[in-house]
Amino acid sequence: MHLTKYDHAPRLPEGERVDLDALIPGGGDLMLEIGPGRGMFALQWAEQHPESRLLALEIRRKLAAVLADRLAARGSTRARAFAEDAGVALPRLGPDASVAWVAVHFPDPWWKKRHQKRLVLKDGLVTELARLVRPGGTVLIQTDVEQRAEEYRARFEAAPEFECVGDPWVPESPHAPARSNREARAIADGLPVWRMVFRRR
Numbered sequence: 097m098h099l100t101k102y103d104h105a106p107r108l109p110e111g112e113r114v115d116l117d118a119l120i121p122g123g124g125d126l127m128l129e130i131g132p133g134r135g136m137f138a139l140q141w142a143e144q145h146p147e148s149r150l151l152a153l154e155i156r157r158k159l160a161a162v163l164a165d166r167l168a169a170r171g172s173t174r175a176r177a178f179a180e181d182a183g184v185a186l187p188r189l190g191p192d193a194s195v196a197w198v199a200v201h202f203p204d205p206w207w208k209k210r211h212q213k214r215l216v217l218k219d220g221l222v223t224e225l226a227r228l229v230r231p232g233g234t235v236l237i238q239t240d241v242e243q244r245a246e247e248y249r250a251r252f253e254a255a256p257e258f259e260c261v262g263d264p265w266v267p268e269s270p271h272a273p274a275r276s277n278r279e280a281r282a283i284a285d286g287l288p289v290w291r292m293v294f295r296r297r
């Protein structure tokens with residue numbers, strides 16, 4: 097078998113259910129980041145919140161491996177990255193209502209119609225987030241694609257479990273100063289960022 101440099105990218109344990117408290121023990125509120133990419137947000141946030149836990153799910157094995165290594169190098173097991181498709185992994189995660197925050201930064205840069213099926217944020221994902229996020233918990237989504245922002249908002253507003261915080265956009269990330277790579281780039285370039293926060297009822 098041909099091994100590549102990133103075959104060590106961590107995967108979630110096999111089985112029907114993954115217990116988040118067993119996966120990342122030690123207590124503390126849990127942040128779920130979907131699609132961390134190069135991982136700046138996860139690294140900064142974990143540094144700023146040593147009392148909390150972070151789970152990052154990144155579909156690209158190389159990016160997941162690099163982030164997992166960088167998180168492990170901090171010497172803490174409270175922030176972990178796995179090479180997983182969030183759409184496949186989320187239905188396996190539990191227990192229900194165990195996630196305090198979800199962050200999805202710049203998830204879908206594609207704008208063409210044919211990319212629609214590759215969207216990260218689809219209806220099924222909203223249903224799983226409604227199950228996983230605890231009452232009062234929040235989902236932050238940010239993007240530099242206005243059309244995508246409107247689509248995400250419509251999806252969450254159609255979910256009775258969530259209420260929109262903001263008017264409808266929020267001017268700043270509730271998790272600042274932690275920034276994702278694309279967020280930092282958009283800010284540096286002076287590009288508009290559409291941010292929205294939905295609270296679990």
Ligand SMILES: C[S@@+](CC[C@H](N)C(=O)[O-])C[C@H]1O[C@@H](n2cnc3c(N)ncnc32)[C@H](O)[C@@H]1O
Nearest residue numbers: 131132133154155156181182201202276277278
């Ligand atoms: C445009 S990048 C943004 C990266 C990062 N969030 C940022 O803001 O800099 C989107 C990221 O989502 C990841 N991604 C796409 N589909 C995914 C899925 N189904 N599950 C997990 N990650 C996914 C991509 O591999 C990529 O790293």
